[in-house]
Amino acid sequence: MQDEKHVNWFALEKICEKPGCPVCNIVDERSERYIDNMLFEHVSDRGFRAKYRQAGGFCSRHAANLESFRDGLAVAILGVDILSTILPELIKKRAPHFKGGCPACAESARVESEFLGYLGERNEEEFISLFTASDGLCVPHYRMLVRMSRKLPRWLTDFQQNKFETLLERSKRFVEYSAWGRQEDFASLDEKDRLVWKELAKTLRGASN
Ligand SMILES: [Zn+2]
Ligand SMILES: [Zn+2]
Numbered sequence: 484m485q486d487e488k489h490v491n492w493f494a495l496e497k498i499c500e501k502p503g504c505p506v507c508n509i510v511d512e513r514s515e516r517y518i519d520n521m522l523f524e525h526v527s528d529r530g531f532r533a534k535y536r537q538a539g540g541f542c543s544r545h546a547a548n549l550e551s552f553r554d555g556l557a558v559a560i561l562g563v564d565i566l567s568t569i570l571p572e573l574i575k576k577r578a579p580h581f582k583g584g585c586p587a588c589a590e591s592a593r594v595e596s597e598f599l600g601y602l603g604e605r606n607e608e609e610f611i612s613l614f615t616a617s618d619g620l621c622v623p624h625y626r627m628l629v630r631m632s633r634k635l636p637r638w639l640t641d642f643q644q645n646k647f648e649t650l651l652e653r654s655k656r657f658v659e660y661s662a663w664g665r666q667e668d669f670a671s672l673d674e675k676d677r678l679v680w681k682e683l684a685k686t687l688r689g690a691s692n
Pocket of ligand 1: 508624689
C-alpha cells in the first residue's frame with residue numbers, strides 16, 4: 484500500500500506541472516498507455532479479446548487513434564474479430580447489440596477513482612504545495628470527488644472553490660466588457676482574460692479521454 488501511494492504521489496507530482504486538470508491529464512496518459520499496452524502485449528490475451536469483442540471495440544473516442552498506431556497487425560487482428568462477429572447481423576439487416584462497455588473507458592474510470600481517492604486523503608504539506616500549484620480539478624472531476632467522499636480535506640475544498648470563484652468572476656467580466664460601448668474596458672483585459680471563455684469551457688467539460 485505504501486509503495487502504491489508513492490507511485491501515485493510521483494505521478495501526480497509530475498502531472499501537476501502541466502497545464503490543465505491533473506486528473507484529466509493522468510487519465511489521458513494512462514488510457515493512451517493502456518491502449519498501447521493492449522495492442523502490443525495483450526492482443527492475443529483471450530480475456531482482453533473477449534471483452535473487446537463484447538464491447539464492439541473501443542468507443543469512438545478511444546478508437547480515434549488506432550489508425551496511427553505503429554502496429555497495423557494488432558489493429559487488424561482486433562478489427563477482424565469485431566467485423567466477423569457483427570457481419571452476419573449486418574447482412575440480416577439487424578443492428579448488432581454489444582453487451583460490454585469500452586475497455587479503455589473502464590480503465591479510465593478505474594484510474595480516475597484511484598487518483599481521486601488518493602487525492603482526497605492527502606494532508607502532507609509537501610503534497611498540498613505541489614497540488615495547489617496546479618490548475619486544479621475540472622468541474623467533472625471535482626463533482627466526482629465530492630460524490631466519492633464527504634470528508635474532503637479543507638485545503639482541497641478551499642483551493643477548488645477559490646479556483647472556480649475566480650474563474651466565474653473573470654468570465655462574468657469578459658461577458659460584461661464584451662457589451663456594446665465597453666470597448667475600452669475590453670481593451671484593458673490581458674491576453675489570458677480575453678481567452679477566459681476557453682478556460683471556462685475546458686473547466687466545465689474536463690479534458691480526459
Ligand atoms: Zn479533470
Ligand atoms: Zn472508451
